[in-house]
Amino acid sequence: MIIGVPKEIKNNENRVGLTPAGVSALAKAGHKLFVQSTAGNGSGFSDDEYKKAGASILKTIAEVYKKADMIIKVKEPIKVEYSLIKEGQLLFTYFHFASYEPLAKAMIKSKAICLAYETVEKKDRSLPLLVPMSEVAGRMSIQEGAKYLEKPMGGRGILLGGVPGVKPAHVLILGGGIVGTQAAKMAAGMAADVTIMDISIPRLRELDDILPANVKTVFSNEYNIRDAIKTADLIVGAVLIPGAKAPHLITRDMLKLMRPGTVLVDVAVDQGGCIETCKPTTHEDPTYVIDGIIHYCVANMPGAVPYTSTLALTNATLPYALQLANKGWKKACSDNEELKLGLNVVDGKIVYKGVSEALNLKLTNVEEVLK
Secondary structure (H helix, E strand, C coil), X not given: CEEEECCCCCCCCCCCCCCHHHHHHHHHCCCEEEEECCXXXXXCCCHHHHHHHCEEEECCHHHHHHHCCEEECXXXXXXXXXXXXXXXXXXXXXXXXXXXXXXXXXXXXXXXXXEEHHHCCCCCCCCCCCHHHHHHHHHHHHHHHHHHCCHHXXXXXXXXXXXXXXXXCXXXXXXXXXXXXXXXXXXXXXXCEEEEEECCHHHHHHHHHHCCCCEEEEECCHHHHHHHCCCCCEEEECCCCCCCCCCCCECHHHHHHCCCCCEEEEHHHHHCCCECCCCCECCCXXXXXXXXXXXXXXXXXXXXXXXXXXXXXXXXXXXXXXXXXXXXXXXXHHHCHHHHCCEEEECCEECCHHHHHHHCCCECCHHHHCC
16 A cells, blocks of 8 residues: 655644654555655654655655555644545544534545544543543643743743642643543642542542542532632643534633633643633644633644654554555454544545534444445
């Protein structure tokens, strides 16, 4: 199979779809790889490293799309890429269709095969291609939140961990999944006073067992959230419903319950955000203020630490990429239920229920496109 790795062109996105090690593994399996010039620079990988790994270097993104049967990238295609995508071309990347209808309609029109990292799912309901970036984003949410709590950044002027004789900041985390757990670990490690909420009592029991004593678990409902935000200094939104829009756990009217300078970090922004006043921002312009509350809603948080993120992502995606390249997408998805669940849009049809429901568009049974 001919595999293309274009340079990411979303604002301040420095990750790349494959490391040189990933290219080497696919090349040794007999596949031909084309990498766009400087695609890996932001992650610390040179064109020479990709050449030595077995790839050919192409100057432009258009050349990569033109030659490739499968495109491996990190973020969803943006508008300038839509016209480059070919009918029948396999795109293996993050899409988050449920939160952005224009992208879904563009991919429907392209008649490409869109296999989304974020909906590849194991039998235990875990999301293996979302986990590594969720781990990065969860940890970064505290790192960034702590920064924006500083007074020069507009925050309340609070040191996350406090000092002897001065109370630490109160961190509220909504969601006890991968993002929430990693955020809690980081916040606890910085000596903050942490509360983590979830709607699953079994999950709260697990978290109570594994997290440090400065992390408290609380059942998530509107009453408890409204009470907790009154004293929170940093609030992390970490809610995910695979392939579907995130529910709004913090509504616009709740902002008035918070103290000025409180920081909101909505890690669910890729899926529409779990904070009603959330709108996607960029690393270039990461925050905005509503009612005195700082909103940090960068849609590609792991892009700020591309070396770590690219290595972690390729570690997770490569086994699946090899299956797709070795077998072709139809056989690979027929043989592997995890990959089948990654199919979102195929040949102009939506085949993933969460996307269909979020956008109110017709759903086609995935088995029909696998015949």
